[in-house]
Amino acid sequence: MEVYVVGYGGWISQPQLGYTSIFVKTDINLLIDSGECTYIRMAQCGLPWPHAVFVSHRHGDHILGIPTLMLMARKQGRRFSLIGSKEVLEAARSLATITGIENALQYVEFMEAQQEIVIGATKLRFTKTRHPVETLAVRVEHGGRCLVYSSDTAPSDDVMELARGCDLLIHEVSGNPGQEEEAHRLGHSTTRDAVEIAKGAGVKMLMPLHFYVEQPVMPPGVTVVLPTPCGKLVL
Numbered sequence: 356m357e358v359y360v361v362g363y364g365g366w367i368s369q370p371q372l373g374y375t376s377i378f379v380k381t382d383i384n385l386l387i388d389s390g391e392c393t394y395i396r397m398a399q400c401g402l403p404w405p406h407a408v409f410v411s412h413r414h415g416d417h418i419l420g421i422p423t424l425m426l427m428a429r430k431q432g433r434r435f436s437l438i439g440s441k442e443v444l445e446a447a448r449s450l451a452t453i454t455g456i457e458n459a460l461q462y463v464e465f466m467e468a469q470q471e472i473v474i475g476a477t478k479l480r481f482t483k484t485r486h487p488v489e490t491l492a493v494r495v496e497h498g499g500r501c502l503v504y505s506s507d508t509a510p511s512d513d514v515m516e517l518a519r520g521c522d523l524l525i526h527e528v529s530g531n532p533g534q535e536e537e538a539h540r541l542g543h544s545t546t547r548d549a550v551e552i553a554k555g556a557g558v559k560m561l562m563p564l565h566f567y568v569e570q571p572v573m574p575p576g577v578t579v580v581l582p583t584p585c586g587k588l589v590l
């Protein structure tokens with residue numbers, strides 16, 4: 356399993372970070388979340404066309420890249436499967452309508468994220484997170500390897516369970532130690548929360564992402580992999 360960092364900023368962050376997005380190569384190419392300019396950043400990283408795109412929730416920094424992917428699918432005569440909650444799939448259809456590209460919808464296979472989805476030899480499982488709009492974390496398993504992406508969430512026992520025993524937990528960090536109260540109120544986690552979830556889940560590595568304007572300060576306790584632009588990690 357190969358993991359590539361497409362972007363790692365929150366909605367209000369340093370522009371060069373891009374928006375939180377991960378590309379996973381197994382027997383399929385899977386894009387996880389797609390904010391603005393995700394297609395451009397994928398091209399800059401030399402990443403191939405995604406067979407499937409999982410969108411965790413309808414906040415703009417996770418979904419606003421979808422119209423461009425639809426348009427490129429139409430232009431290139433390709434297709435992709437869009438995976439998300441019913442709410443996300445409706446939002447994606449609305450985005451196509453609002454942006455005047457309804458005729459690109461035929462290039463998208465809409466797949467509602469039920470408990471488990473299997474594409475080829477890749478298995479996806481989901482759990483709801485603690486965020487103001489309906490949000491799903493995802494577990495990706497292939498060839499005995501696994502990763503979990505938390506998406507946006509306050510500290511969640513369900514996310515910890517989903518990540519149980521995984522090689523890599525990619526967890527949002529929207530604040531540093533001491534900023535828990537505000538982060539939790541807004542449905543987010545701090546770096547300390549992410550480390551605690553990673554320790555509780557027994558994962559081998561933690562990648563923090565969804566940075567805002569401050570540098571993340573990571574408390575000790577787990578092996579941390581810092582995201583870098585187009586950074587590749589082999590599990």
Ligand SMILES: [Zn+2]
Pocket residue numbers: 412414486507
């Ligand atoms: Zn969000």
